[in-house]
Amino acid sequence: MSSTSPLLSLPGAVPAEGRDEGVAAHYGDLFREQRSLADGKGFVDLSHRGVVTVTGEERLSWLHLLLTQHVSELSPGQATEALILSANGHIEHALYLVDDGETVWAHVEPGSREALIGYLESMKFFYKAEVADRTDDFAVVHLPAGSIAEVPEGVVVRETAHGRDLFLPRAGLEAFAAEAGPAVGILAYEALRVESHRPRLGFETDHRTIPHELGWIGSAVHLQKGCYRGQETVARVHNLGKPPRRLVFLHLDGSEVHLPPPGTPVRLASEGAEGRQLGFVTTSARHYELGPIALALVKRNVPVDAELLAGDTAAAQETVVEP
Numbered sequence: 013m014s015s016t017s018p019l020l021s022l023p024g025a026v027p028a029e030g031r032d033e034g035v036a037a038h039y040g041d042l043f044r045e046q047r048s049l050a051d052g053k054g055f056v057d058l059s060h061r062g063v064v065t066v067t068g069e070e071r072l073s074w075l076h077l078l079l080t081q082h083v084s085e086l087s088p089g090q091a092t093e094a095l096i097l098s099a100n101g102h103i104e105h106a107l108y109l110v111d112d113g114e115t116v117w118a119h120v121e122p123g124s125r126e127a128l129i130g131y132l133e134s135m136k137f138f139y140k141a142e143v144a145d146r147t148d149d150f151a152v153v154h155l156p157a158g159s160i161a162e163v164p165e166g167v168v169v170r171e172t173a174h175g176r177d178l179f180l181p182r183a184g185l186e187a188f189a190a191e192a193g194p195a196v197g198i199l200a201y202e203a204l205r206v207e208s209h210r211p212r213l214g215f216e217t218d219h220r221t222i223p224h225e226l227g228w229i230g231s232a233v234h235l236q237k238g239c240y241r242g243q244e245t246v247a248r249v250h251n252l253g254k255p256p257r258r259l260v261f262l263h264l265d266g267s268e269v270h271l272p273p274p275g276t277p278v279r280l281a282s283e284g285a286e287g288r289q290l291g292f293v294t295t296s297a298r299h300y301e302l303g304p305i306a307l308a309l310v311k312r313n314v315p316v317d318a319e320l321l322a323g324d325t326a327a328a329q330e331t332v333v334e335p
Contacts, residue, residue, distance in 0.1 A: 017059045018186050019195060028198050031122055031214060034060035038197035043300040045200035052158025054196040059151035059185060062125030066116040068141040075116065078135055080223065082234040088113035091170045093232045095223060096131065101245025103221050106213040106232070108177065110170035117168050117179050119152045121213050151182045154201065161192040174208065203297035206305055209261055209332045215274065216259060216294040216307055224255035225309065227333045257291065257309050258333035264304035265326040271296040271304055272322040278308050281319040281326060290314050293322050
């Protein structure tokens with residue numbers, strides 16, 4: 013279970029549930045919060061995420077052997093993301109990385125850091141690298157793209173096209189919130205993630221997901237790097253075949269009161285609610301402009317122009333991963 017953020021004491025804070033337990037779902041106005049993020053204003057409390065660091069002179073060359081991403085020559089301040097796969101190529105961990113010149117900083121999904129650290133420790137052998145769990149000391153905070161909020165001196169920043177992730181000393185979280193507000197809840201952050209088709213471990217993944225299904229080739233998987241666990245599957249699917257499933261973006265019927273929850277079966281609309289299940293909803297959200305939207309994982313051979321049903325909700329699909 014995630015530790016509870018002190019920012020849940022802010023006015024209007026409503027606690028998130030499920031995997032995002034420990035931070036605020038929203039602070040009283042979901043659509044206003046989404047607009048703030050889209051306009052480059054406010055910040056998102058992601059302090060429930062795990063923070064793992066790797067130090068030592070061989071940290072990058074060692075991680076390069078384990079991760080799907082090319083990190084042996086990662087420049088200080090350059091953000092990247094990477095996966096750890098099983099021997100069969102299934103996704104086990106997702107890491108969001110930056111190196112500050114002395115330390116690799118990574119934030120990971122809530123509840124995943126213990127297993128990740130266990131795996132990394134088991135693979136150290138004689139490499140000069142030290143792994144540490146820094147979750148108790150540092151909190152992840154997200155500033156949206158375009159934000160002019162001041163970053164406290166000495167704070168490690170991971171900057172991407174979607175904004176900046178700050179590895180903020182946990183003791184300074186409340187002071188930062190007072191300066192960088194307004195606070196934005198995780199539901200607004202997730203709605204914009206769904207809009208931009210970005211997959212999330214444990215949401216868009218299950219026990220058999222491979223990177224190709226989610227569009228993680230390129231952004232998190234480097235196809236020209238050397239060996240790592242699961243590379244054979246990545247190379248074989250890339251060179252010889254197609255993934256069995258593909259990620260799609262769904263525009264949901266706005267007349268429905270309830271969003272289809274994760275796991276809701278996806279079927280062809282022409283076959284009705286009793287038709288064959290062709291996939292399932294992974295994340296659904298209410299967007300301030302697009303209305304109800306979702307990501308779903310469907311069989312590769314589902315026609316890209318087919319009208320779908322998510323449960324009993326009509327859904328029009330957009331292609332994220334080509335069939």
